[in-house]
Amino acid sequence: MEDHPLYSWWNFSRGWLIDSIAVLSPRMDGPTVTLNWPGKPNERPTARRHLFTPDAPPPGSWGNRLYHADNLPVLEHLAAEMPGAFDLVYIDPPFNTGRHFLLSGKLAGHAYSDRHENGLAGYLSQLYVRLALIHQLLSPRGTLYLHCDHRVSSHLRLILDEIFSPANLRAQVIWHYQSGGRKRSCWSNKHDVIWMYSRGEDFIFNLDAVGVRRGSIRRNHMKQRVGPDGTVSYTIRSNGKVYSYSEDDLLTPADVWTDISHLQQKDPERTGYATQKPQRLLERIILASSSPESLVADFYCGSGTTLVTAARLGRRWIGCDSSDSAIDICQQRLASGLFASDHTIYRPAT
Numbered sequence: 001m002e003d004h005p006l007y008s009w010w011n012f013s014r015g016w017l018i019d020s021i022a023v024l025s026p027r028m029d030g031p032t033v034t035l036n037w038p039g040k041p042n043e044r045p046t047a048r049r050h051l052f053t054p055d056a057p058p059p060g061s062w063g064n065r066l067y068h069a070d071n072l073p074v075l076e077h078l079a080a081e082m083p084g085a086f087d088l089v090y091i092d093p094p095f096n097t098g099r100h101f102l103l104s105g106k107l108a109g110h111a112y113s114d115r116h117e118n119g120l121a122g123y124l125s126q127l128y129v130r131l132a133l134i135h136q137l138l139s140p141r142g143t144l145y146l147h148c149d150h151r152v153s154s155h156l157r158l159i160l161d162e163i164f165s166p167a168n169l170r171a172q173v174i175w176h177y178q179s180g181g182r183k184r185s186c187w188s189n190k191h192d193v194i195w196m197y198s199r200g201e202d203f204i205f206n207l208d209a210v211g212v213r214r215g216s217i218r219r220n221h222m223k224q225r226v227g228p229d230g231t232v233s234y235t236i237r238s239n240g241k242v243y244s245y246s247e248d249d250l251l252t253p254a255d256v257w258t259d260i261s262h263l264q265q266k267d268p269e270r271t272g273y274a275t276q277k278p279q280r281l282l283e284r285i286i287l288a289s290s291s292p293e294s295l296v297a298d299f300y301c302g303s304g305t306t307l308v309t310a311a312r313l314g315r316r317w318i319g320c321d322s323s324d325s326a327i328d329i330c331q332q333r334l335a336s337g338l339f340a341s342d343h344t345i346y347r348p349a350t
């Protein structure tokens, strides 16, 4: 039987079928389903200190830090220096588009490259080690938000399941925006994916800070009641119980965000840095998943959107980017405006 050509076909298909079912049903009991690719690192990275030189003497107590460096040694260093210190890490790494990104507007020059040795496999390998270190950096109630697009979101979801556990997947936020042109040959891709994973079972989530007022939308044929103080509520009886909702109740926003616009060409927030994200997006994430005393980080900070928003909301922060132009733009943004933020720049010691 085993010599029969159909046998090996069946064996292959059966394996594929079982793998596929497991991937489609990650809540099944049993071991976590993992993604493999050529060159996947065998070992998890280790925390170890590296030498970085500050551009000025850092303050005695806490000082915000901007690392102008590859984030791998920075993450290794922070995992040794302050493991578990971060309540929130947001990252928006390159999406493996194969493109070189340039500055735009009044600026000219190179922003960053999104080409990777060994293509997708190389891209996944370098993110895998960094995500494992970010996991070590999160506090017990900390959360990671990983911003990506439809090309790599499935791969990254499985990597995050492996590192964080599928039980700690909290949300797949879909950020839908209207921007640029429309394809004529197929659906236009107008959304990004933001994976939210917590370090543990209990995690910071401030409904009060991001909730939306329920308002006057009547749902499910509810009865309207106006209280003596003029407050409006809606009631419904179901299975012998009466449920009552006030117009002033806060609802958690759903996981599809359609109310935050992409930065338009003439948006005053635009810096000219390619792939800059809007502050409103970061504001929602920082308000929901950190407290005023939290330490917030972005290790692919680009033009510094996370850092300026964290500063405006009174959070301590650490940022990192390897691109010269990103650091220049971050510096300008952090130095200007009402919420200018003191910080020290660190570069690898030579």
Ligand SMILES: C[S@@+](CC[C@H](N)C(=O)[O-])C[C@H]1O[C@@H](n2cnc3c(N)ncnc32)[C@H](O)[C@@H]1O
Residues within 6 Å of the ligand: 069, 070, 071, 072, 092, 093, 094, 111, 112, 113, 273, 274, 275, 276, 277, 278, 299, 300, 301, 302, 303, 304, 305, 306, 320, 321, 322, 323, 326
């Ligand atoms: C998509 S952009 C981030 C844009 C950012 N969210 C903003 O609002 O401006 C990705 C950034 O990751 C940086 N980057 C890519 N690989 C890196 C690495 N290994 N270490 C540090 N930064 C890196 C790039 O220079 C680029 O600025």
